[in-house]
Amino acid sequence: MKIGMKVYYDLQTGNVIVITPESAGVVVETTREQDFKLYQALADKVPESVGMIQLEHGAYMLDRAEGGMIARVDLATLEPLFDYPPKGDEEPQPPAVSFTSQISELAAENGRMQGENNxxxxxxxxxxxVLAAVMGGGE
Incomplete structure (x- = not known):
């Protein structure tokens, strides 16, 4: 069995409270209630003030490979927003949409543009x- 990460976040701000690890093999998925008992950061919260998104096992691997960490959840789309380590002299950036989502959006846009091109x-x-016919080729 494969179980993806669960991202618990504050419903007011979208800030991440706890991310449960993904697991595979002989595992049993925990319930929300069990997670509130297992994780101190959740135990200190009022359950009604906490949201949760369940990710597929292996989701956002590219982002994690690039050092991305889920910092917030976009409250409008319920998509995770990532912090990425700055490269070189680059200034730290605010949490951003995942590379995975950006690639998906670009692929969809590319498909739409190819359709328009066709x-x-x-x-x-x-x-x-029509021009050939009008210019005398249609006799």
Whole structure:
């Protein structure tokens, strides 16, 4: 069995309170109530003030490989926002959408643009045929 991370966050701010580790093998998934007993940071909270998102096992591997850590949850989309270590002389950045989400959005945009490109090619081909007919090739 594979169990993904659970991200517990403050419902008012989106700030992460606890991230449970992912696990695989002979494991049993804990309940929300069990997590509130297991993790001191949760035990100190009123359960109604805490949200939780369950991630798929292996989710955001690219982000974690790049040193990204989930810092907050976007309260509008319920997507994790990552802090990445600054590179070189770079200034620390505020939490950002994951690389994984950015790649997915770019792939979707690329697919949409390829579809539009194909439509434009078809329109140009049709216009070429019309122009050929008008210019005397359609006799």
């Amino acid at each position: 439509e434009l090619k078809q329109a140009v081909a049709e216009l070429s045929l």
